Amino acid sequence: MIWRFIKRLLTPKKDYGSLKTVTFGDESAVASNYAASAISILLIFVMWGAFTGSRLVPSFLHAPGPFVGTTSFTYTAEADGQAPDEATVTVRVFEVGQEGDAPEVEPGDGWAKNDSDSIGAWRSGLIRVDKNDDYGRKEGHRVTAVNGQAIAPGQSVETENGRVGMSPKGTLNFEPAKGWQMEPIWLPAPEAVWSRFMEIASEGYRGSTLLEHLSYSLFRVFAGFILGALIGIPLGYAMGLSDWFRGWFDPIVEFMRPVPPLALIPLVIIWAGIGEEGKVILLFLAALWIMAIAARAGVSGVAISKVHAAYSLGASKTQIMRHVIVPNSLPEIFTGARVAMGVCWGTVVAAELVAAEKGAGMMIMVASKFQLTDIVIMGIILIGIIGFGIDILMRLAERALVPWKGKI
Numbered sequence: 253m254i255w256r257f258i259k260r261l262l263t264p265k266k267d268y269g270s271l272k273t274v275t276f277g278d279e280s281a282v283a284s285n286y287a288a289s290a291i292s293i294l295l296i297f298v299m300w301g302a303f304t305g306s307r308l309v310p311s312f313l314h315a316p317g318p319f320v321g322t323t324s325f326t327y328t329a330e331a332d333g334q335a336p337d338e339a340t341v342t343v344r345v346f347e348v349g350q351e352g353d354a355p356e357v358e359p360g361d362g363w364a365k366n367d368s369d370s371i372g373a374w375r376s377g378l379i380r381v382d383k384n385d386d387y388g389r390k391e392g393h394r395v396t397a398v399n400g401q402a403i404a405p406g407q408s409v410e411t412e413n414g415r416v417g418m419s420p421k422g423t424l425n426f427e428p429a430k431g432w433q434m435e436p437i438w439l440p441a442p443e444a445v446w447s448r449f450m451e452i453a454s455e456g457y458r459g460s461t462l463l464e465h466l467s468y469s470l471f472r473v474f475a476g477f478i479l480g481a482l483i484g485i486p487l488g489y490a491m492g493l494s495d496w497f498r499g500w501f502d503p504i505v506e507f508m509r510p511v512p513p514l515a516l517i518p519l520v521i522i523w524a525g526i527g528e529e530g531k532v533i534l535l536f537l538a539a540l541w542i543m544a545i546a547a548r549a550g551v552s553g554v555a556i557s558k559v560h561a562a563y564s565l566g567a568s569k570t571q572i573m574r575h576v577i578v579p580n581s582l583p584e585i586f587t588g589a590r591v592a593m594g595v596c597w598g599t600v601v602a603a604e605l606v607a608a609e610k611g612a613g614m615m616i617m618v619a620s621k622f623q624l625t626d627i628v629i630m631g632i633i634l635i636g637i638i639g640f641g642i643d644i645l646m647r648l649a650e651r652a653l654v655p656w657k658g659k660i
Contacts, residue, residue, distance in 0.1 A: 297442065304441040305433050315432035318373040320345050322355060323413035325399050327381060327424065329364045332392035337364035341379060344370045345413075345428045348436060363387055369426070374435045376427035378419070394422055440626040445633070448626040457627070458618065460610050466634065468610040472528070472603060473596045476535025480592060484540045485585060488547025493577075498548075505544050513538040513599045531603040538599045539592040546588020550581025583657040586650040590643055597639040 301309030305317050324342045339360055346352025352370040359365040363386035371377040382393040396402065398409040398416045408417035414428040436444065453462045490497035491505070513534055520537075524530035554577055562572050604613030612631050619627035650657065 300439075301442055303432065303434050304436070304439055306441040306443060308442055317431045317433040318345075318435075319413045319429040319431070320347055320373050321413075323411070323428070325411045325416055325426075327364075327395050327416075328397035328400075329381070329385065329393060329395050331363070331385075331387035331394075334363060334387055334391075336396070337362040339364035339381065339385070340366045341381060341424075341426070342366070342368045343379075343414075343426055343428075344368075345373055346370060348372055348374060359384065371426060371428060373428060374430055376425055379424045379426055381424055389422075395424060398424070437623055437625060440629065445626050445629050449630050452627070452630070457615055458609075465610050465612050465615055466638065468608075469600050469604070469612040469635075470638070472531050472535055472611070473593070473600050475532045476603075477539045477589075477593055477596050479532070479536040480539025480596075481543050481589065484543030484592075485547045488544040488549075489551055489577075489581075491544070492548045492551025492581075501544075505541055505548075508537075509541045509545060513595070514602050517602060517605070531608065534603045535596045535599055538595050542588050542592040542595060543585070546584050546591070547581065549588075550584030551577055553584060554580040579654075579656065582654045583650070586646065586654060590646050593642055593646065594639060597635060597642075600635070 298309055298313060300306070302313045303315050305314055322342060322344050324340050326338055326340050328336055328338050330336050339362065340357070342355050342357050344352050344355050352372070354368040354370045357366045357368045364381075365384045365386070367379060367381050367384065369377060369379050381395065382388045385393060387393050395418065399411060401409045403409050403416070403418050405418050405420045405422055408415050414426055417425045417427065419425060449462075456462065457465065487497075487501060487505075491501055492498070516534060516537055520530045520534050524533050558576050558580065559572060562576050567575070600611070601613035601616055604611040605617055608614040612635055616628050616631040619625075619631070
């Protein structure tokens with residue numbers, strides 16, 4: 253099977269598009285390069301793993317990560333009536349999710365004593381260096397330099413493994429070097445997302461299985477899309493064939509087309525409540541205007557010479573509609589259907605904001621409130637994969653039902 257796949261990638265295509273000699277601007281002559289598609293997906297995965305420190309990506313490809321280990325810096329302190337003194341602060345930086353104790357250090361010989369603390373990676377912490385000094389703030393204790401560089405409230409000094417800042421009240425704040433990798437709470441590694449997917453696939457999420465969540469989202473999307481197509485396509489045909497219909501509905505369609513579906517959520521709640529009807533209506537409105545414009549563009553794009561040729565052969569209006577207008581407008585309608593389906597999938601997350609108990613969008617929104625980024629990314633990937641699968645099915649249907657696209 254692998255050999256057949258490689259052979260198919262390397263073998264030149266011999267379909268209709270490959271026989272064309274002029275491809276610039278001719279969409280029908282341009283086919284997707286599967287090797288380029290595979291490389292692009294692999295590149296995205298490698299970048300994802302590189303910037304999250306994934307174990308699935310070789311370590312030499314990893315972006316510089318946050319500092320983890322033990323580091324130190326020296327500060328210079330002054331007090332009223334005392335000569336300036338130096339002390340060392342030792343900081344242990346531990347990985348997120350683990351616990352780290354402050355290292356034990358010797359206090360030193362001067363009146364400014366050595367300090368220690370522990371801070372999590374990607375975090376920062378205040379360090380009260382005057383707590384154990386012989387002269388505290390009551391005696392005018394103040395830090396004037398870090399690693400020999402002068403510092404004042406609001407300023408900072410870069411150290412080997414982090415940055416030391418000073419608060420407006422004179423307290424030191426140490427921030428370990430973060431590197432280029434993303435913190436797991438913002439972008440988890442691919443294996444973390446896969447682990448969460450396996451957990452939800454086996455145990456479910458909020459009382460429902462993963463299949464139930466995806467099924468509810470699919471039902472809402474298909475219901476809204478089908479209703480939008482059933483009304484939008486006839487409306488588009490009417491606008492493309494009748495001046496009266498176009499005069500009546502063109503301002504409405506052109507006015508509603510740029511309105512984002514998210515702006516309609518409050519109105520849909522007022523009209524249809526928070527049940528399933530409101531979600532389907534929102535997706536219906538998302539698809540309606542796109543399908544109407546696609547059908548209108550398909551009718552308007554029919555070459556008048558084809559209509560005249562049909563009339564000259566004695567065709568009736570019904571025959572012209574069936575054999576000329578509909579076949580020539582189907583490519584535009586299928587293109588509009590793919591766009592409308594994509595918009596519906598993009599709107600399902602917003603539609604399931606309205607008191608939904610099941611659905612992929614509900615999973616994403618609930619997880620985002622608790623900063624469960626792995627569930628959010630998992631839901632986005634699932635929606636993208638399902639949407640891409642539906643788009644492929646629609647392409648296959650277009651290829652089977654409209655084989656003349658690009659050939660006439």
